Amino acid sequence: MLDEKIFDSREALLAALQEDCVAVLDEALKERDQASFLVSGGSSPAPLYQRLSQIALDWKRIQVALVDERWVEPGHAKSNETFVQKNLLQHAAGQAPFLGMKNSAETAAEGLAACEQAYQKLAQPFDLTILGMGPDGHTASLFPNAEGLEEALTTDSLCSAITAHQSEVTGEYTERMTLSLAGIVNSCRLVLLITGDEKLQALRAAQGEGPVGDMPIRAVLRQNKVPVTLYWAP
Numbered sequence: 001m002l003d004e005k006i007f008d009s010r011e012a013l014l015a016a017l018q019e020d021c022v023a024v025l026d027e028a029l030k031e032r033d034q035a036s037f038l039v040s041g042g043s044s045p046a047p048l049y050q051r052l053s054q055i056a057l058d059w060k061r062i063q064v065a066l067v068d069e070r071w072v073e074p075g076h077a078k079s080n081e082t083f084v085q086k087n088l089l090q091h092a093a094g095q096a097p098f099l100g101m102k103n104s105a106e107t108a109a110e111g112l113a114a115c116e117q118a119y120q121k122l123a124q125p126f127d128l129t130i131l132g133m134g135p136d137g138h139t140a141s142l143f144p145n146a147e148g149l150e151e152a153l154t155t156d157s158l159c160s161a162i163t164a165h166q167s168e169v170t171g172e173y174t175e176r177m178t179l180s181l182a183g184i185v186n187s188c189r190l191v192l193l194i195t196g197d198e199k200l201q202a203l204r205a206a207q208g209e210g211p212v213g214d215m216p217i218r219a220v221l222r223q224n225k226v227p228v229t230l231y232w233a234p
């Protein structure tokens with residue numbers, strides 16, 4: 001179930017996606033006291049978050065929470081929490097209550113129970129979830145053939161601990177916390193935000209046949225519980 005919104009430019013994509021996010025969150029606030037907005041890290045969503053941060057929504061009633069996190073302290077250069085604080089939780093959106101994933105536990109596996117308990121308290125189903133995708137077909141922190149992937153794809157819990165294989169190129173952090181597949185599809189709306197030809201080609205490959213373990217985005221594309229909207233620009 002993939003509805004595709006293809007744009008000529010990133011500017012056009014951002015304008016449309018900003019408008020759609022505002023409409024979804026506004027509508028959610030009309031229906032209940034608290035809305036929930038689940039956000040990914042990475043680099044792609046920074047301009048979207050910067051734009052949204054300036055919009056006069058009733059942010060005090062919008063719970064912002066992470067889709068995934070590296071098991072690093074807030075303030076670390078690779079922390080998604082810090083990325084969201086710097087790009088989204090500023091200006092008008094600075095009033096939004098925020099829930100991160102990193103806690104004081106030594107490892108993501110040890111921190112899982114506390115993270116799950118905190119996420120269960122968010123307004124559910126989540127009103128809007130922004131997903132990204134890497135060229136390897138990972139989404140959230142569901143990395144190809146990662147330790148913990150099978151559990152993350154099959155558990156009923158919202159969160160899962162993952163050990164991604166360390167990238168020799170980037171020296172990426174291996175310990176991560178992520179929404180599980182059940183957590184991702186526990187959303188009213190799923191947005192998949194990707195840019196560039198390399199990622200579009202990866203998405204087309206993911207839409208073909210093949211194991212979910214090789215390209216975990218397939219688990220999101222193949223489920224039929226929640227519609228997914230692709231926003232893509234070169």
Ligand SMILES: O=C1O[C@H](COP(=O)(O)O)[C@@H](O)[C@H](O)[C@H]1O
Nearest residue numbers: 040041042043044132133134140
């Ligand atoms: O590692 C991550 O990567 C994905 C994709 O990031 P991008 O910079 O290529 O858009 C992101 O969605 C995820 O939250 C992040 O932890």
